[in-house]
Amino acid sequence: MSDLASSRPVPDEPPDPRPGGPSDVSGLFPSAAELFVPAARDPSDLDEYALSPLAEMIADLADLGPPSSGVPGDPARFGPGGQAGPPAAASDDTEPTARTIAALLAAPLTTPAELADAVAWCYDDAALPLLLPLARHPHAAVRRAVAQALPSVLGEAAPEDTVHALIALSADRDEDVRDWACFALGTQLSEVDSLRVRDALVARLDDPHDDTRCEALLGLARRRDLRVLPVLHERLSRDNVFSLEIDAAGALGHASLHTLVRGHLSGWDDDVVARVCAALRLTDPDGVGDDLLDGLSDWFRAGAPHATDEDRYWWSVTLQLLEHAEYRAPEIAEQVHYRLQFAEPATTLMLGSRLSQLAGDHGWPRWRPSC
Known part of the structure; x- marks a missing residue:
């Protein structure tokens, strides 16, 4: 069972003086x-x-x-x-x-x-x-x-x-x-x-x-500093890992980490599960998954971003992937664009989406700010 002790610092903790300091400061x-x-x-x-x-x-x-x-x-x-x-x-x-x-x-x-x-x-x-x-x-x-x-x-x-x-x-x-x-x-x-x-x-x-x-x-x-690769191999080989270590594996996206991430799929709180699944996709040597790419294409065909909340599932998954691995946007955008060929309204929506903008920021040539 994975250890969830790694929590992002939160600002609502009252800042106290350094431990060991005088009580009257x-x-x-x-x-x-x-x-x-x-x-x-x-x-x-x-x-x-x-x-x-x-x-x-x-x-x-x-x-x-x-x-x-x-x-x-x-x-x-x-x-x-x-x-x-x-x-x-x-x-x-x-x-x-x-x-x-x-x-x-x-x-x-x-x-x-x-x-x-x-x-x-x-x-x-x-x-x-x-x-x-x-x-x-x-x-x-x-x-x-x-x-x-x-x-x-x-x-x-x-x-x-x-x-x-x-x-x-x-x-x-x-x-x-x-x-x-x-x-x-x-x-x-x-x-x-x-x-x-x-x-x-x-x-x-x-x-x-x-x-x-x-x-x-x-x-x-x-x-994407490869100095962390051996560190991640060592840490993800342990029985208990921190959620931020799983996030780091997804952000790096190295295929050699895929099996190690797969070994930590269970035991997480609900709010962490999506991040773990994203890391699994991001480290998959076969890519982020045809199910995601097909689902995202269907979402654009459904009229995104005006589709119902139920239809937004694959868009939500995509955003989770791009949270730590924005550089994967061109790869996802290109494959979705290919699936949408001959579907002009859906293609127009896709080319004007946040996905295409992020892809353009990382060199995807199809995105144009005017779309």
Whole structure:
């Protein structure tokens, strides 16, 4: 029976201070000035973020919204006796923004837990320059939140600084930080491919933390780095495996893994079964299966994407395959296109589908953006 202990990190766990740290950590939170003083040059440091520009940015963003804003200076934030209360992060129905983060950084009473909670749920691209230096924060809870948030605030910015920060975090002393950083590098930013990123993930293949190790493995497999092939052979030969190891086998798609994946078909929770079946198809030396290709062709003939939910089964299977092995899209698209010849309406639908777009992204010549 396969082990399902490998769970993708989830953001709804309250970020706690690093185990073994002091119970009262509020006095240890550095001020904005302390935080952005350039450190000694080191490959793992983000020392290009100097004090002046960021301090000014924090001051500008934190410069006090309207009276009910919940940022420093808001009278409503003062507790009994007129004493300043703890800085307020975003309310339950409001996502934190760059202004929220700046206000927390500017407030001397902000605790690491408050900052981490706001950072973890921030999706505001404008917050990126505020979050990058926090990759060096002394508290693991904040570093973990930064690793979680960076892919969400990257936006249209060049990825180099974000990747630099995540590579440093992937070697963090805290296992949860490493886990999130490897998930970000390996899966969320899998389109960013360089030897430096790959080597950072390879360095985590022997990590003592299971999820970190598996996220690194999956990230390398998504990049089709053959250094993971012997690792997958060894791990899938065990009696108990992690679901992310099965995902990695599917992402790599090497035929030598097919029999090993087949040996782990049972014992999974319902939500994992589809992923295991996808890995079985992706490693099959005979291809993804005529049943899938025929079913997908019939779906387009039925008028996709307007067919009923019951008719979407093979489309759902296809999407599961492409979740980790998008590079297989041209192969699937070409074979479906062949099955649809002389069926003009279905072919038109197929050529305008997400499948064809993904195939075109990977060099399939039949797709045209105008379809």
